[in-house]
Amino acid sequence: MRGRVTETSTEELYERFPHLRKIDLVWGSPECRKFLFMLMTDTRGGTRQGFPREHGATIMSLLLEHDRRFPQFENEISPNNHRWGNDVRRRDYG
Template identity: 55%
Template sequence: MRKTNVSKLYEAYPHLRRIDELWGTRDCREFINRLMNDTRDGQRRGFPGDHARTILRLLMEHDREFPQFEENITSDWRDTVGESRRGIQG
């Protein structure tokens, strides 16, 4: 059961109710993450502060509850650095 209060977010942006349908899936994490990034070549205005914070809380809550879908940026970065170092040394 989600703890983040989304009533004001959904009131302002009813199409974001899709989060409820996707909750607990990799698609949900990707959907929320896309909301936080500009995918419109600089044309996205962004969300007002209160709604942006709610979306961030949803992402953090989803990652805590479903860590298997969280992107592991650190290990990806380490793999890339390791490959670069091997290429330089070898």
């Protein structure tokens, strides 16, 4: 059996959402970052229910870990051509 690929504990997330085991298969790739971002984004026109708090926190932790460990993919275009933080509320001060 293969060891854990992430520092973030995923056992409870995968137990509740077995289809998310895909994360382990694509970990360390641009596809993984896009998938994690998609999970945290409403791509269903407001009909997405969202994840329970503890599982949403795990997914967010996985996204942050992926960005830290694989910074070369951090600026990959996400679904719908949005990037983290690129909205009218964000202002660069400098």
